[in-house]
Every structure is written in C-alpha cells, then in structure tokens.
Amino acid sequence: MQENRKTLKRLTLGAMFAALTAVTTAYIFHIPMAIFGGQGYVHVGDAVIFLAASCLPTGYACAVGALGGAAADLLSGAALWAPWTFIIKALVALCFSAKQPTLLHKRNYLAVLFAALISIGGYYVAEGCLYGNWIAPVYSIIGNLVQAGASTVLYLAIGFALDRINIKKQLSI
Numbered sequence: 001m002q003e004n005r006k007t008l009k010r011l012t013l014g015a016m017f018a019a020l021t022a023v024t025t026a027y028i029f030h031i032p033m034a035i036f037g038g039q040g041y042v043h044v045g046d047a048v049i050f051l052a053a054s055c056l057p058t059g060y061a062c063a064v065g066a067l068g069g070a071a072a073d074l075l076s077g078a079a080l081w082a083p084w085t086f087i088i089k090a091l092v093a094l095c096f097s098a099k100q101p102t103l104l105h106k107r108n109y110l111a112v113l114f115a116a117l118i119s120i121g122g123y124y125v126a127e128g129c130l131y132g133n134w135i136a137p138v139y140s141i142i143g144n145l146v147q148a149g150a151s152t153v154l155y156l157a158i159g160f161a162l163d164r165i166n167i168k169k170q171l172s173i
C-alpha cells in the first residue's frame with residue numbers, strides 16, 4: 001500500500017512538473033530567438049526540468065522533460081520541433097540525480113553544464129537536419145547559451161530556497 005502511495009505521489013508531481021515545464025517554456029519569459037540570430041525561442045522552462053530531475057527518479061524526470069518540452073512546442077506553434085525536443089529534454093533530465101537528500105549537490109551542480117551541452121548540441125543537430133544547412137545553426141548557439149544560463153541561474157536560486165525548507169524530506173518521494 002505504501003508503494004502505491006509513493007507511485008501516485010511521483011505521478012502527480014511528475015504531471016505537475018510537466019505542465020509547469022510546458023507553460024513556463026511556451027508562455028513565461030518566452031523570447032523569440034530571432035533577436036539572437038537563430039530559430040525558435042529562448043525560455044527558462046529548462047529550470048523546471050532541472051528541478052524535476054533533482055526531485056524525481058530518472059524515468060519520471062525524463063518523462064517530465066520529454067512531455068513538458070514537446071507540449072510547449074505544440075502550444076507555441078513549433079510542432080516541427082516537438083519530436084526533437086522530446087528526445088533532447090529527456091536526455092537533459094538524465095544528467096541530474098534525485099538520490100541525494102538535497103536538490104543541489106555536487107552531481108547536480110555539474111549536471112547543468114552537461115545539460116547545456118546536450119541542449120545546445122541537440123538543437124544544433126536538429127536545426128541542421130531540419131533545414132539542411134549546418135552553418136546557419138551556429139547562430140542559434142548564442143540564444144541556446146542564454147537559455148541555458150538563465151535556466152541555470154533560476155534552478156540554482158529556486159533549488160537553494162527549496163533546500164533551505166528541506167523540500168525533499170517534506171515531499172518524501
């Protein structure tokens with residue numbers, strides 16, 4: 001019975017994180033990347049994926065990243081990118097670990113760097129494949145760096161605040 005309760009709690013939290021990822025990515029701080037010379041848009045939705053991956057077991061975290069990110073593409077009129085985002089954001093979530101008693105710990109501090117590399121590299125490949133041009137995606141790197149930096153700062157700030165109130169112990173997931 002206790003395991004069923006834990007599973008339900010993880011599913012509920014995962015669904016909430018996926019919805020928050022979609023809304024944050026598609027609507028909140030949604031900046032078209034054209035100002036950085038690239039395609040798509042800059043957002044801080046990755047911070048939500050980072051938080052989910054720091055709270056939830058790996059499979060749940062990957063689902064949050066994949067479903068929330070792809071849903072954001074569908075909501076924002078970028079359906080062409082949804083399959084790529086589904087894969088890239090699931091891989092981003094793999095960088096983090098929820099196995100420590102806090103959100104912020106050594107692995108998760110390093111994870112933001114690997115997540116940025118996966119996201120930047122993944123979208124470079126996606127844009128190259130989608131448009132058949134491997135030079136133009138270079139301009140998107142700037143916007144992707146801004147996005148990774150902003151998401152990292154937000155993740156660290158929220159993670160620090162949530163660790164101060166011992167959120168993982170309170171959630172007991």
